Amino acid sequence: MARHLITSAIPYINGIKHLGNLVGSQLPADLYARYLRGRGHEVLFLCATDEHGTPAELAAAKAGQPVAEYCAEMHQVQARLAEGFRLSFDHFGRSSSPQNHRLTQHFAGRLADAGLIEDVSERQVYSVADRRFLPDRYIEGTCPNCGYDRARGDQCENCTKQLDPTDLINPRSAISGSTDLEVRETKHLYLRQSAMRKQLSDWIDSKADWPILTTSIAKKWLNDGDGLQDRGITRDLDWGVPVRRGDRDWPGMEGKVFYVWFDAPIEYIACAQEWQDAGKGADWERWWRTDKGADDVRYTQFMGKDNVPFHTLSFPVTIMGSGEPWKLVDYIKSFNYLNYDGGQFSTSQGRGVFMDQALSILPADYWRWWLLSHAPETADSEFTWENFQASVNKDLADVLGNFVSRVTKFCRSKFGEAVPEGGEWGARETALVADLEARVRAYERHMDAIEVRKAAAELRAIWAAGNEYLQAAGPWTVIKTDPETAAMQTRLGLNLIRLYAVLSAPFIPDAAATMLGAIGAEGAGWPGDLATALTALPAGHGFEVPEVLFAKISDEDRAEWQARFAGVRT
C-alpha cells in the first residue's frame, strides 16, 4: 500500500466560498482522498484557510472586528461548511498558525542564505487617510487611454489596457475614496525565481503526464517575455507573518510581513505540524521530509487554474531553493472555472450559489454528485438549475436510489428482511459479473488518473447495470414458478447494493453510509474479484429497507431556487 499526501488549494478567509471554488480544489481532492483510503492506502489529506493579505484586513475592518478575531471566526465558519460537504480533511489548518509563522521564517532564512533573496527599493502608492500602502488594484481613477472613470491601478476593466497606478488621472483609494495619496519609497524582499529558471524548466519538462492546463500555464510564465520574473515576497501590512530571517531579526524589514503567496503554500507543510500538534497523528516529517521517510510518498495537489503559477513555480523555488530535502509535488491536478447560469460565479459580487446556501437547500451528496460529474476538467463548465435537476433526478433518484428501493422492497415483500437462500448463478449472472469486473477496473483506472468526469460516468454505468440485470432476470415473474432462482437473483441484487455503496462512497459518502447501514455491511471493503464481492452477503443476513435515498427535485423547487438565486447575495 502506498502513502499519499494530498492537499487542496487553501481557500481565502474573506467570506464563504461558492460552488465554483469548491469544485475547483477541495471537492475533487476529497474525492481522491476518499478513494485512496477506500483502496486501503495511507492518506494524509490537508487543507487550511489562507488568512493573510489586504482583502482579509479590509473584510475585518468592514465587519468591525480585529483581523485576528475575524479570521478565527471565519475559519470556524469555513470548517463547519467543510464538514457539511463531508470534506474529509485529516486536518483543516490556518496559515496564521504559529507553526506556519516559524516555518515561513525558516524558509526565508534558508533562501537568503542560498543567495536567492535580494532587497529591492521601490516606490509605491501610500494612502494617508487609510494609513496603508495600496496594492495596485486598490487604486481607482480615470483611465488615460479610454477615459473610463473606474479604472483600477493594474488594469482598466473597460479597455483592458494594463496600467501603472501612476498612470491614472485623479487617482483615489478604492478603500476610502480618499485622494490624499502619495508615492513613498519602501524596501522589499524579492525571491530570485529567475535564478532557478533552468531547474524549474527541466522539472516541468519531466512531468509529461500532468494536465495540459497545468504545464502550459507554467511554461508560459517560464518563457514569457524575458522569462520568469523575480517576485516580491514581502508587504507593508500589519497582519501576516513578520519578516524574520529564520529566528533572527531582518534588519531593514521591521514592521513588514511576508506576502500571502509566500506563506500560503508553506502552510501545506505547517498544516502537517498542526495536525500532529492537534493530537491527530505523529511524526509529520515522514510525510514531508524525504530524509525522514517521505521518499515513498506520492504528493498530489488540487487547485483552480488561477493558482497554477504559484504551485508550479514560486512554491517549488521555495522548496528547491531551501537546499533541504522537502517533498516536491508529484502531480498537480488543475481545474478550469465553473460558471453560473450564463456568467461567472463571483465572491465579490455575490453571484451564484454559495456553500452555506447550497447546504440549506439540499444535502451534500446532491451537490457533490453534480459538481464532480460535471467538473471543469478540459474547459470551463456551467451550472444551470435545469441541468442540476435533471442530473440529480435521473442519476441519483432514478438509477441508483430506485435500484436500492426496488431490490430491498421486493425482497421484504417476498422473502422477508433477510438475504434469501437457495438457487445458483447461471449464465446471466456470470455475464453480469464479467461486465462489472471490466467496469469496476475501468472505474479504478479513471480514479487513479483523477479523471473525475470519466469516473463518474463509469460509476453511473455500474449502477445502471443493476437495473439492466433485474429487468432481464425478472425475479417478480420467476418467483411464481421458480422461487429458488428468484431468491438467488434477489440475493445478488442485495449484494449489488453493497458493492454500489463501496464504489460510490467517494462521490456520495452519506448515501453510501445509509446503504451500508441498511444492509448491515458497515465495514465493507473495496472489491477485489467481483464474484467474491457479490457473494459477500450470505443467506440469512438481515437488512432493512432504507428511507428514500434521494428525493427528486420538483419543477416547483427548481423554479423557486432559480428565482431566489437569480440576483446577488446581500
Add this chain to the structure above:
RNA sequence: GGGCCUGUAGCUCAAUUGGUUAGAGCAGAGCGCUCAUAACGCUUUGGUUGCGGGUUCAAGUCCUGCCGGGCCUACCA
C-alpha cells in the same frame, strides 16, 4: 497586443493521441415490464465534427487562414 484552452447530436460530454460506418447520458419517438421514488429495460430519430484551404493511402485529430467562446498576462488571492 501576446499566450494558452476551446468549438463534435436540441443539451452535457466521449472518441484508445493520424486508422473501419464519430460514440454515451439527458431530452424526443416507439415497444416492453409492473418489483420499485410514474421508477426500470429494449429499440430508435438526430452530426457537412464552427467555416475555408492544405498535408496524407487515411483528418474530429496535423498545418494554415478566418469566425465565435473562455482564461491568463506577474501588486486580489
